[in-house]
Amino acid sequence: MGIYLPIAEISVNVFVLLAMGAAVGFLSGMFGVGGGFLITPLLIFYNIPPAIAVATGANQVIASSFSGALSHFKRGTLDFKLGGVLLAGGIVGSTAGIYVFALLRRLGQLDLFISLLYVVLLGTVGGLMLVESLNALRASRSGAAPVLKKSGQHNWIHRLPFKMRFRASKLFVSVIPVLGLGAGIGFLSSIMGVGGGFIMVPALIYLLKVPTNVVIGTSLFQIIFTSAYTTLVHATTNQTVDVILAFLLMAGGVAGAQYGAKAGQRLRGEQLRALLAMLVLAVALRLAVDLFVTPPNLYSLSAAGLN
Amino acid sequence: MAGLRAFAAAASLSMLFVLSPATAQTPPTESIQIGLSTDAISITAGFSGADLTIFGSLENPDPLIARQGRYDVVVVLEGPPRPVVVRRKDRVLGVWINLDSETFENVPVSYSVATTRPLQDIAEPAKYKQLSLGAQNLYLKPADETDSPATIQEFTAALRERKAATGLYSENVGGVQFLSQNLFRATVRLAPNVPVGTHKARAFLFKSGMFVKESSAQLEIRKSGFEQSVFRVAHDYSFLYGVFAVSLAMLTGWLGRIIFRKD
Numbered sequence: 001m002g003i004y005l006p007i008a009e010i011s012v013n014v015f016v017l018l019a020m021g022a023a024v025g026f027l028s029g030m031f032g033v034g035g036g037f038l039i040t041p042l043l044i045f046y047n048i049p050p051a052i053a054v055a056t057g058a059n060q061v062i063a064s065s066f067s068g069a070l071s072h073f074k075r076g077t078l079d080f081k082l083g084g085v086l087l088a089g090g091i092v093g094s095t096a097g098i099y100v101f102a103l104l105r106r107l108g109q110l111d112l113f114i115s116l117l118y119v120v121l122l123g124t125v126g127g128l129m130l131v132e133s134l135n136a137l138r139a140s141r142s143g144a145a146p147v148l149k150k151s152g153q154h155n156w157i158h159r160l161p162f163k164m165r166f167r168a169s170k171l172f173v174s175v176i177p178v179l180g181l182g183a184g185i186g187f188l189s190s191i192m193g194v195g196g197g198f199i200m201v202p203a204l205i206y207l208l209k210v211p212t213n214v215v216i217g218t219s220l221f222q223i224i225f226t227s228a229y230t231t232l233v234h235a236t237t238n239q240t241v242d243v244i245l246a247f248l249l250m251a252g253g254v255a256g257a258q259y260g261a262k263a264g265q266r267l268r269g270e271q272l273r274a275l276l277a278m279l280v281l282a283v284a285l286r287l288a289v290d291l292f293v294t295p296p297n298l299y300s301l302s303a304a305g306l307n
Numbered sequence: 308m309a310g311l312r313a314f315a316a317a318a319s320l321s322m323l324f325v326l327s328p329a330t331a332q333t334p335p336t337e338s339i340q341i342g343l344s345t346d347a348i349s350i351t352a353g354f355s356g357a358d359l360t361i362f363g364s365l366e367n368p369d370p371l372i373a374r375q376g377r378y379d380v381v382v383v384l385e386g387p388p389r390p391v392v393v394r395r396k397d398r399v400l401g402v403w404i405n406l407d408s409e410t411f412e413n414v415p416v417s418y419s420v421a422t423t424r425p426l427q428d429i430a431e432p433a434k435y436k437q438l439s440l441g442a443q444n445l446y447l448k449p450a451d452e453t454d455s456p457a458t459i460q461e462f463t464a465a466l467r468e469r470k471a472a473t474g475l476y477s478e479n480v481g482g483v484q485f486l487s488q489n490l491f492r493a494t495v496r497l498a499p500n501v502p503v504g505t506h507k508a509r510a511f512l513f514k515s516g517m518f519v520k521e522s523s524a525q526l527e528i529r530k531s532g533f534e535q536s537v538f539r540v541a542h543d544y545s546f547l548y549g550v551f552a553v554s555l556a557m558l559t560g561w562l563g564r565i566i567f568r569k570d
Contacts, residue, residue, distance in 0.1 A: 004353055006534035007541055009500075011353065059552050066560035108394045108405045116402075228553045235549030239541050243552050244534075250556060254563020291402045297472075298396045299465035300405070303389060 021252025029260025057193030072217025089182025097190030126280030386417030387504035421482030
């Protein structure tokens, strides 16, 4: 069944989009990630213009993170104060990102920049995760007890000034890295159409030493607002949010996420992480290939005077 | 599939009056008229392209020349003019990057031509350049005229090629047929991605390779339906549209949890 997307201005198949949303939702439920980093490249592979894929991806991320944050809120595994500070940074980063987005679009380098960012970030995160999970798998196979991270260990981040106490996270830390992290994620959110959970979660755990149980809820809480802000600004400045496209992805996504979460409970953590790492690397590789393969048309047209 | 709802049809069938012998001494000048039955057509979102038929008439034709088939008609449907940037990708460290670009002012978004015969058989190429007629001869004005002629020529050619490849610039040889000595019918192609806006239909009359007269009419192409309303709201009330998109996402997330909850 075909449907015409009013903003993307192309005809697409409803079932392909629902299935795409469901598949990514399933994976995001399984791995506890927003799925924006999969949705946006998939949309680009499906010939949706990158500018629209990014803005619509941000819109779709709201639905999955809202759904996820609700369940963390009920369980009390959400640090509002930490989320709020991250969010303050996120708004600044997102605003800068939107400005860069519009600038790159005017220069005709937006598509390239989006692809490069994806290749670099997904390649790095996927590579690190794969190495870490394979080591963990090998360790558990040889029967050795997994090495536990020593808590209370401090790094340079904990020596920065402007400290603030976050009770729910049992944390006393400078606001500078928290704001900086929020800003970085906000910037990526507006340029890549991702929630940024795949960077936020490891950063909170390893850099700020936030207890793992509150990390996902807090990250999701911050992502809801950063993506909402990104969606709003993209809608007003670039008019690139396609609600029809976003709704189809969300509808598939929220359904898939709940089943994915259930399936995720049956797999072991390190197996799960190894699978996710391979998936992330595959997406990065596919995008990298497109950068190097000679395009069928060297010339492209675009409307001049686009903001 | 084709959502073309209206047909531009015959309008001006001007009658030929018998000329008095006194005025018959100087041969009457020929002229051309085209008419559209409607000044606006609506296409729906699923529009997959269509043919548009335009009728027209020749006034005061010389019967001898008409019999010899030396009258030629070229009909053009020209989309609204817009500035366009043409970019060229080049390899930098193995990666394909948009490097050079050229901006052109007032490039018709679409340009469909219908002719009685191949353009090169109708008149001299210089004539078309002078009239800025035909996708290959259309004058495309670069925004920066100080660029080298070779560069401008390269990007102009690329612009024409890309427009033709997407079906926006098309040529229908034999698309104009004389139904009688005076009446002709032109069939121009509307691409699936035909732009909305004010299109200009123009008819050019040639007599034995010489340009005689031109006639034009305007046609408004609109999109209709739900998708078009969404598009308009997204552009006219972009902030409210954004608020709606965000609320819809939150509602979907909340409902999804209630309906599919597994914990």
